Amino acid sequence: MSALSRRSALKRLGIVLASAGTMALVAGSPRAQGQAGRIIEIEARRFRFTPNEIKIKRGEVVTLALRAVDFPHGFNLPDLSIRADLIPGQVVTVRIQAVQPGRFAFLCDNFCGEHHEEMSGTLIVDT
Amino acid sequence: MDRRNFLSLAAVGGGAVFVSGLSGCANLGGMDKAANAANANFYFVQLSDIHWGYKGPDNPDAAVTLGKAVATVNALADQPDFIVFTGDLTHTTDDGLERRRRMAEFKRIVAALKVKDVRFMPGEHDASLDRGAAFMEHFGPTHYTFDHRGVHFVALDNVSDPGAKIGDEQLAWLEADLARLDKAAPIVVLTHRPLFDLAPKWDWATRDGAKALQILTPFQNVTVFYGHIHQEHHHMTGHIAHHSSKSLIFPLPAPGSQEKRTPVPWDAAMPYRGLGFREVDTDPRKATYAITELPVVRT
Numbered sequence: 001m002s003a004l005s006r007r008s009a010l011k012r013l014g015i016v017l018a019s020a021g022t023m024a025l026v027a028g029s030p031r032a033q034g035q036a037g038r039i040i041e042i043e044a045r046r047f048r049f050t051p052n053e054i055k056i057k058r059g060e061v062v063t064l065a066l067r068a069v070d071f072p073h074g075f076n077l078p079d080l081s082i083r084a085d086l087i088p089g090q091v092v093t094v095r096i097q098a099v100q101p102g103r104f105a106f107l108c109d110n111f112c113g114e115h116h117e118e119m120s121g122t123l124i125v126d127t
Numbered sequence: 128m129d130r131r132n133f134l135s136l137a138a139v140g141g142g143a144v145f146v147s148g149l150s151g152c153a154n155l156g157g158m159d160k161a162a163n164a165a166n167a168n169f170y171f172v173q174l175s176d177i178h179w180g181y182k183g184p185d186n187p188d189a190a191v192t193l194g195k196a197v198a199t200v201n202a203l204a205d206q207p208d209f210i211v212f213t214g215d216l217t218h219t220t221d222d223g224l225e226r227r228r229r230m231a232e233f234k235r236i237v238a239a240l241k242v243k244d245v246r247f248m249p250g251e252h253d254a255s256l257d258r259g260a261a262f263m264e265h266f267g268p269t270h271y272t273f274d275h276r277g278v279h280f281v282a283l284d285n286v287s288d289p290g291a292k293i294g295d296e297q298l299a300w301l302e303a304d305l306a307r308l309d310k311a312a313p314i315v316v317l318t319h320r321p322l323f324d325l326a327p328k329w330d331w332a333t334r335d336g337a338k339a340l341q342i343l344t345p346f347q348n349v350t351v352f353y354g355h356i357h358q359e360h361h362h363m364t365g366h367i368a369h370h371s372s373k374s375l376i377f378p379l380p381a382p383g384s385q386e387k388r389t390p391v392p393w394d395a396a397m398p399y400r401g402l403g404f405r406e407v408d409t410d411p412r413k414a415t416y417a418i419t420e421l422p423v424v425r426t
Binding site for chain 2 (some may be wrong): 072074076078079085103105106107109110111112113114116117118120122
């Protein structure tokens with residue numbers, strides 16, 4: 001399947017790929033370019049990401065499949081320069097490969113209400 | 128001794144005074160004596176992050192804190208030329224009627240201020256859920272300019288867009304507004320969120336703040352006063368100084384100092400610790416700003 005037809009198929013399924021700018025991460029490994037890796041589904045609902053703790057191995061390629069259910073939340077992982085707007089009803093995918101261990105905070109960065117400040121999580125990269 | 132000299136002495140003596148600006152470097156266009164009179168020193172008061180309507184353990188006195196601050200401002204020996212509230216006047220709510228009720232109550236309380244020249248700005252709690260609709264009904268435009276004794280003030284709105292953006296339209300407005308000014312003109316920017324990336328992982332940033340700073344950078348005397356982070360903080364981006372204000376509801380931890388930006392717990396033994404407001408003593412001819420932090424209640 002060509003990249004174009006694959007994108008069209010994903011669109012029919014309600015899946016939106018984050019733009020290249022937002023999903024180019026961490027890795028910089030050309031080997032990762034064609035890999036989706038493990039898919040981790042994340043639900044964004046006021047005022048919580050579920051799950052809000054994501055554990056991956058150093059060097060592992062994973063795809064975050066983010067789905068907002070009640071508000072146009074944002075997903076921002078600033079240490080890895082990743083952000084995306086989450087449109088309710090669509091799945092936004094972000095592929096990541098972490099090259100260094102650590103704990104990286106992510107948050108909703110579209111103000112969504114009284115407990116917006118609590119809507120955050122942690123990406124944990126183990127060695 | 129005038130107020131300015133007193134503040135200078137206070138700074139030498141270890142008082143809570145922070146002087147911002149490039150003292151002695153400003154060349155404000157060769158002012159004559161008449162201009163000097165018009166550009167005499169003055170001071171204004173900045174209050175921020177009141178969160179009227181908040182109910183919770185981090186400030187069990189939330190229902191009276193604003194009133195006490197108003198009384199403290201009214202008791203200042205010299206009254207300021209004007210007062211500015213840099214956002215989060217109210218605590219957010221999904222209920223539009225309740226939001227308006229809180230704004231009306233806030234207005235009623237601050238109407239007791241002796242100084243009647245009061246400028247209001249929105250925070251994300253006031254404006255992000257309805258793109259500033261309720262705020263504008265009660266307080267007017269969310270971004271505007273005014274001039275006072277030779278200083279050009281610009282109130283920038285980086286909260287009505289829930290994505291913490293100023294937006295291209297407002298940025299164009301800013302650029303057009305500044306285009307008529309001398310590059311040495313004293314400019315004060317008032318805003319809610321920091322214009323620079325202070326702590327993005329805590330949402331302490333403006334997504335297109337760098338564009339605003341790019342527009343401001345050609346001007347030699349720019350100072351930014353903001354709120355949002357519930358604490359005093361001072362930072363330079365190039366030659367532009369940024370000063371955040373304490374809040375009147377609860378303090379927050381130092382930027383990025385811990386994993387979560389949870390409020391500093393209320394200390395019953397020291398009520399209002401970490402809360403307060405500030406005086407900004409302004410010398411338009413030198414484009415300097417002496418900041419004096421004041422508590423909610425003065426003993």
